[in-house]
Amino acid sequence: MKPWTDIVSDNVREFGDLVVGIDPSLSDIPSFFERSGDGHWIGPYVNFLLDAVEGQVGFVKFQSAYFEACGLAGLEALSAAMVRARSARIGVILDAKRGDIGATAAAYARAYLMPASAGGSGDFEADCLTVNPLMGPDTLQPFVDCANTYDKGLFVLCRTSNPGATWLQDKVAGNRLVSERLADLIGNLSNREETKGALSNIGAVIGATVPQEGRRLRQFLKGNIILAPGLGAQGGDIAGIHALRGEILGDLLVPVSRGLTRVENREISPTAYRDLIRARLSEFKSALAYTYPQGDSSADRINGSRA
Numbered sequence: 001m002k003p004w005t006d007i008v009s010d011n012v013r014e015f016g017d018l019v020v021g022i023d024p025s026l027s028d029i030p031s032f033f034e035r036s037g038d039g040h041w042i043g044p045y046v047n048f049l050l051d052a053v054e055g056q057v058g059f060v061k062f063q064s065a066y067f068e069a070c071g072l073a074g075l076e077a078l079s080a081a082m083v084r085a086r087s088a089r090i091g092v093i094l095d096a097k098r099g100d101i102g103a104t105a106a107a108y109a110r111a112y113l114m115p116a117s118a119g120g121s122g123d124f125e126a127d128c129l130t131v132n133p134l135m136g137p138d139t140l141q142p143f144v145d146c147a148n149t150y151d152k153g154l155f156v157l158c159r160t161s162n163p164g165a166t167w168l169q170d171k172v173a174g175n176r177l178v179s180e181r182l183a184d185l186i187g188n189l190s191n192r193e194e195t196k197g198a199l200s201n202i203g204a205v206i207g208a209t210v211p212q213e214g215r216r217l218r219q220f221l222k223g224n225i226i227l228a229p230g231l232g233a234q235g236g237d238i239a240g241i242h243a244l245r246g247e248i249l250g251d252l253l254v255p256v257s258r259g260l261t262r263v264e265n266r267e268i269s270p271t272a273y274r275d276l277i278r279a280r281l282s283e284f285k286s287a288l289a290y291t292y293p294q295g296d297s298s299a300d301r302i303n304g305s306r307a
Helices: 004-015 031-035 042-053 064-068 071-087 102-113 137-149 163-169 178-189 211-220 238-243 270-288
Strands: 018-022 059-063 091-098 128-131 153-159 200-206 224-227 252-256
Touching (some): 004 091, 004 200, 031 042, 042 071, 059 071, 064 071, 091 102, 091 153, 102 128, 128 137, 137 153, 153 178, 153 211, 178 211, 200 211, 211 238
Parallel strands (some): 018 252, 059 091, 091 128, 128 153, 200 224
C-alpha cells in the first residue's frame, strides 16, 4: 500500500476531502437490515454502505466503539470492511482513540498500524489511527515510531468538537492553552524541516465546531492534516470548515457520518436508501469544493467531481 500522505494527496485530488464516517447504530438505519440472512445486521449494513460509496469518495472512517459494542460479529465486520476498503484504494481511518504507556501503547500500534508482512496480525490494519495524547508525549512515541516505520498516519486529539472539551483543552497550563500546547507538540512530532511544503503523516483532530480556535491552532500545523469532525449534526458549518484549511492540498479531511447515513423513516427501501446516501454525498462534496489560493491547476483543486 502507498504511504498515508500519498493516499491523502491522490484521493483528495480525485474525490475531494469528504470522509465517510461509518458508525453503525441500529436505531439510525433502515429496518430491513434487521432481517438480514446471516444472523446479524452489522456485516450486511457495512457492506451496503461500501457498495454505495465505493468509487465516490477517497476515505472512510470506522468508529471502532460501535463495532466493539456488537461483540464478535462487530469485530469480524470491522476487519472485513477494513480489508475491503483498503483493497479498493480507499484510505482507511480507524477512529479508536487509543492511548497508554510504554509497552501497551506499542501493542496498540502493532494492532492497528503494523502490516502482517512485518509481524502484525493484519486483521485491523488501518492506514491511519486516532490517538489520545493526554497521558503525555511519551505515550505518543510508540505510535509515532510505528507510523513512521510503516508509512502510516496518526490523528492526535488536539481541540475536539464535544461541548465538554472546554473543561480541559481551553484551560491554561504553563501560560498556554492546553490545545495550543498539543498543537505545538503535534507540529514538532512531524519534523517540520523534513516535511516543509509537504504533508506530514502526523495530524490533528480539531472540531469543525470551533473554527476560531482551529484557525489559531493551524499556525502550529503548517503541513499537518487536520481531521475536522462535527459538520452537520454537531453544529459545524461549511464556512467554519474552510477556516481550518492550510495551504497544501489534502491538509484538511472532513468526516461526516450521521449526516450521510441516518434516516428518520426506518421503513425506507434499500433502493431509496442507496439513492439517499449518494444524493447526500453529492451535496456534501459540492459544499466542500475548494481551490487552494496558490493556483488553479488540477493539483491545487478539490472539486469532488465524481459525486
